Amino acid sequence: MNERTERAAGVVVRAVGRLPDPVLRVLAGRPHVVDGQRLYPEVQVALRLRRVVRAGEEEDVARARARVAREARLLGDRPQVGRVEDVTVPGTRGPVRARLYQGDPDVPPDGVVVYFHGGGWVLGDLETADPICRAIARHTKLLVLSVDYGLAPEHPFPEGLTDCVDAFRWARGAELWRPGVRLPVAVAGDSSGANLAAVVSNLTRDDDGGGPAFQLLMYPATDLTRAYPSEKLFDGYALAAARLGWYRLRYIPDATLMADPRVSPLLTDDLSGVAPAHVAVAGFDVLRDEGLRYAERLRESGVPVSVQVVTGHVHAWANATAASRHSIEALAEAVRPLVAALRRAADVRGVGDDA
Template sequence: MKDMSVQESLTRGVIHALGSAPERFQRLLAGRPIEIDGQRLTTEVQMALRLLGALPGASFEDLPLDRARAQIDSEARIFGARIEVASVEDILIPGSEREIPARVYRAHPDRPCAGTVVYFHGGGWVVGSLESGDSVCRFIAARSGLRVIAVDYRLAPEAPFPAGLTDAVDAFRWVRDVVPDAEDVEPWIAVAGDSAGGNLAAVTCLETRSDPSGGPDYQLLFFPVTDLARKHRSYELFAEGYFLTEKQMDWYRGHYLGAHGDAEDPRVSPLYAHELSGLPPAHVAVSGFDVLRDEGLAYADRLEAAGVPTTRQLEAGHIHAFVNATGVGKTSGIALARAVDTLVAALPDPARAAVSD
């Protein structure tokens, strides 16, 4: 992770101090409790929303792209936990169209890894980077003991669909094909991602299902985008005011699809895939106060109906992108830990026992 600016350090210090404050004090800052659709926004999250709204500057979709991307990276440094891992290495993955930048995290380089997680960051296929996904990748590596490889896929509008997906699939296939040659890493591989990254993880499973060498062994999807063709009921409930807005999703959609993308293409919207059988076991984690809530749950339902072992995690009091807010209070870290623990539970018995040790 890059060093923080003075302003970022000061803002981070204030926000993290408030995140550790007594709940009674947090409630004063958060305002009156918010309940929608039988869900109550947690005090920590409501306070964080007010603090985020108080930060200077326009909403990122109203900025030039370079500034929008810098702002997202800055917010990730402010709100994410700075978790130490044993090693972090930047690499280049040979892809079909270019060399793909990636970052490798290991919590325990002195002992074999029970498997690998290939991670795709969020950001609507337009913003986000290795920097914005740094804290969640560190968390996964430290919590699970697995090797994590974060993929810096191409972004729209410079590279609209299917460029980012091509990078994602190429990166997975490279990891899958080189792992058998690595003496210190078991050949178990999961794909994971948040938001647009969750979309790429899900579609990577679809695209590699028929590969002779096989697809992923597991998929961990955080509030994934599964349907760009229509807006589910959660869009009406949480259109604005809860971090990810309907306006931002429209902005993302336009950039990602470009002039030729089809929102009903299963490679764009996996909810429209004709057949989901034969995909790896899945854990789908969604936030209660999120425009993407219902399409994530709908995809989990379709996976289960197709016979795919599927578990769901509804964090009813959370907003979109809680995986990037582990440095504020406790609730985001607890929610992320619940999801990451499913990775360990999914490992083959000998590998799971080794991780537990």
């Protein structure tokens, strides 16, 4: 897709998202219902236009990365925020690039959320995560630290995970707003990034400095060892079931590691004491069932957890804020428990404490 075509596609996609509901229902045609869930009309129309926005399921990593970058430009809104700063996180594998966002640098923040982007551990970067991170920063009093962790196949498991753990631990001890002020830290992510956020929460639970104050998991991949019913029900709604295998093969070249809890957090023996969580899934998503099952596992382990099912949307809805009003509403709903948890943690700690 050349630059002119991309701009035209962007205009179309954004225009569709702004149409009144009655018009969208006419354009969408007959309601699409699966498993008791009705696809949102704007999503139904967008899927019809998918060939304009998306160039198929490329098997080449470089082309797939270019496609994801293009989709981020087309579908993601980029609101203005007061602070956007590229930073470097010292990691055990070497420096890790990151980007820090804040809506208003003059307003005392309630905390920090370390954000891990999606993309199957293979695709995505700071630019593709930029719309989500800007949205969170603009509409909350949080600092957002987006992490550019190592991607497979160049950096297979556990290299990218190591970068994420290092980034959380660094943020936990850093003074990211003002000298002398340490803030409570949460983790968040979407899709494979939510997988990483969950694993970081589990691996750092017993740290001397403590694990995250909260974990926001949006349509997380939690079990790479088996297929759940939603994988068949919603194959091809923005994410094809076959694509899951494409990602897994590149992230985990050794199939015997699929059951490692650092890969499949659902298989963690003991989840008690990990960070409170909000799990948000899409109704029409191959990952829906394993996300819901992870929420159940957390609840069974005594972990406070809330669940959000965006019934009429598809995988990666948080990336479509420029094209879907339901994406905007769903992201706002997903972020509320995160904000509340960090605000409570900040009240307990007291802004300005060194602890």
